[in-house]
Amino acid sequence: MNGVQHWGEGVRLLVEIAATAAFALSGVMDAARKRLDAVGVCVVGFLAAFGGGTLRDLLLDQRPFFWVRHVDMLWGVLGLCVLAMLLLRHRHFELTEKAIQWPDALGLGLFAAAGTHEALAAGLPGIVAVLMGVITGVFGGVLRDVVCNEIPTAFSDHRPYAVCAFAGGWVYVALWHSAAPGWAALLGCVLITAGLRALALWRNWRLPAWQA
Amino acid sequence: MNGVQHWGEGVRLLVEIAATAAFALSGVMDAARKRLDAVGVCVVGFLAAFGGGTLRDLLLDQRPFFWVRHVDMLWGVLGLCVLAMLLLRHRHFELTEKAIQWPDALGLGLFAAAGTHEALAAGLPGIVAVLMGVITGVFGGVLRDVVCNEIPTAFSDHRPYAVCAFAGGWVYVALWHSAAPGWAALLGCVLITAGLRALALWRNWRLPAWQA
């Protein structure tokens, strides 16, 4: 049993690192497209990677931030930004974006679960917890786009992204209230969120648009 | 006496709901103009409705946020966003904007009073309290415009809006320090703020522009 738990922790850590790297890379490429300088590339990478969780912790009034508890994550993202600037070229961007869709989808689920969990543990109602999950998963990308002076992709590309985290968050809330073990709630939320996102990408689902 | 107080509370709640709806609608229409998807419309609606008060509570370090205390407000705004997407068409926008000017002006006054009150109750000096009132009333719209990638209307349309809340806030501070009853300070602030705003709209007042 202990072995399984260790194994589960290891997978979780792996997904978290891959997802953080995917988020940071999305920021780095956005910054490169906007011709930011080296400082801008790093800042936007940090915002994309850590912005959502930081905003959630600000709203929930929780300290220390996870990037204060895990300073190696800061160094890792900094290293990733520098490496990307040295190695990644514009012609690699399309392929990179394809490749990071999968860790990004898993990360969306993981971050949504983490955000929902923190809020539920603080005694907040279900709808607030789900919103905190969505904020954790989505607002890193929103801050990235705001600093790059663009309308956030998550709000304008008509592809389901935040709604997947919204659905996954409710799964977490339901399992939490039915006293399911923590790993089951986590797994359920990640599977639903990432599964919906994968389905949406695969079947090319579109969000309803405003009827003019 | 108790009857009057109840009646006053009821009016206050009514103004608050109408104003929150007006703020949310302003966000929804902004989002529609920018062709955001359904998620974007809801997020911008939430930001416009709750952003100012949330920023104030963040700055004053107060929890829980009022949308955590009043979860029905969250559901209400969510429902409003969905309804607006189903029923509201672009040809209705001009009329809607005319119609929401009045609850918006009242809400500006109410939110300015609430923000000023919170800060004064926390023992902050007058100028800080007034700024908190202005932030409560105005920064929901500012966040809405920043996410929609526009220069905030409140800072660029040369029509008095924030200054009305600024004036109303000082009225609140003055009445507070003269130990007037709470409802008198609230009423004074709302009347001055909404009155100035209505006058400005009616007489087409313009803020001084920079001389080139």
Next chain:
Amino acid sequence: MNGVQHWGEGVRLLVEIAATAAFALSGVMDAARKRLDAVGVCVVGFLAAFGGGTLRDLLLDQRPFFWVRHVDMLWGVLGLCVLAMLLLRHRHFELTEKAIQWPDALGLGLFAAAGTHEALAAGLPGIVAVLMGVITGVFGGVLRDVVCNEIPTAFSDHRPYAVCAFAGGWVYVALWHSAAPGWAALLGCVLITAGLRALALWRNWRLPAWQA
């Protein structure tokens, strides 16, 4: 000795006031270029002057903000904004921008030192402290540019600015950990930050750009 300390305090206060004024002026001129109204000019001036330190205090969860402790600073910046609108014309902007480069560079160093100090005093690790210093010095300008709907200059003009504060912050951390007296750490950080910035302006250094 006491005399020297007093003298040091006086110089520090002078630099702080000059730097805050320089930051506010940069905001005022940005707002004027974007044709904001009087309210917008003041808000952007405030954001540029106080935004960085306020964001740092939010992240470190410290209250009261320094502009709450020093309300005269608020009045001073408000007065500066009004004066600038009355006296400053677009033809003066270029000269003003040249003139404020020096207090701006000193202020960058001073604010970086202040931010690093706060974080170290709160027991945070070195890299976090340095980032807090950078945020204190740089994010006022970032908020200014975001509200003015521009990509932040600090991330896109390819001139070393944030990196100077980054370097100066590490000097502060090193001197702090070697138990140097507080004034030495402060002086070291300011000299390195402002010196690097001055060198960068003088020798026209450019940050590395992304290779397409």
